[in-house]
Amino acid sequence: MKIIAFGASSSFNSINKALATYTANLVEGAEVEVLDLNDFSVPLFSEDTEKEVGRPEGAQAYFDKLESADAFVISLAEHNGTYTAAYxxxxDWASRINxxxxxxxxxxxxxxxxxxxGAQSVLAQAVGSAxxxxxxxxxxxxxPSFYDVFDMEKGEMKDVAIAQQLAHAASALKA
Known part of the structure; x- marks a missing residue:
């Protein structure tokens, strides 16, 4: 099983990328590929820009990665109660491909x-529109409170209850 994991953020030290990576790696025997949104450069989406430039290479490359996966672990950063502009x-560009x-x-x-x-607002939006x-x-x-429950240096969860929730979520990918 190939899992694509990423944090829906352009931060170079993304806590969401760390969380997605940690969780995806809980799936036993899975091949995990971690994406960085910064690797997929696209102009600001508009229908006018789409008419002018067509399909940007970054959008196609991102879409190709999605197509290559058997499953996904996506951790959403929240800016002002919604998705980050970068994600x-x-x-939006990828949805124009398919x-x-x-x-x-x-x-x-x-x-x-x-x-x-814990960025619950954006999580609810993603689940609601999935x-x-x-x-x-x-x-x-x-x-919630990521730095209190996760050890960034070791890349591991410190909170046992949250670790169990994430393990259960990861196991659901194989079910």
């Missing part, structure tokens, strides 16, 4: 933030 823009971009493959949606909210993009949501987990 939403790339997502709105059914997740092709009925299993997805685990995660979210985290440094604060107690069917439009043919994502088969197997689990969703919000992780």
């Amino acid at each position: 939403k823009n790339l997502f 709105q059914q971009m997740f092709a009925h493959k299993p997805v685990v949606y995660l979210s985290t933030s440094p604060g107690p909210g 069917a439009f993009f043919h994502a088969e949501v197997k689990a969703s987990v919000s992780v």
Whole structure:
């Protein structure tokens, strides 16, 4: 099973990328490929830009990665209660290639933030709209107060209850 994992953020030290990587690697025997959104350069989406430039290489490369996967672990960063501009823009371009971009493959949606909210608003948006993009949501987990519960140096969860939730979510990808 090949899992594509990424944090829906352009931060170079993304806590969401760390969370997605950690969770995807809990799937025993899986091949995990971790994406960095910074590797997929695209202009700001608009229909006018699309008419002018066609399909940007970054959007096609991102879409090709999605097609290559058997499953996904996506951890969503939250900016002002919604998707980050970087992720939403790339997502919009990819949806123009094929709105059914997740092709009925299993997805685990995660979210985290440094604060107690755990980016729950954006997580709810992603789960709520998943069917439009043919994502088969197997689990969703919000992780509050990331720096209190995760050891960035060791790349491991310190909070046992959250670790169990993430392990359960990861196992749902194989079910």
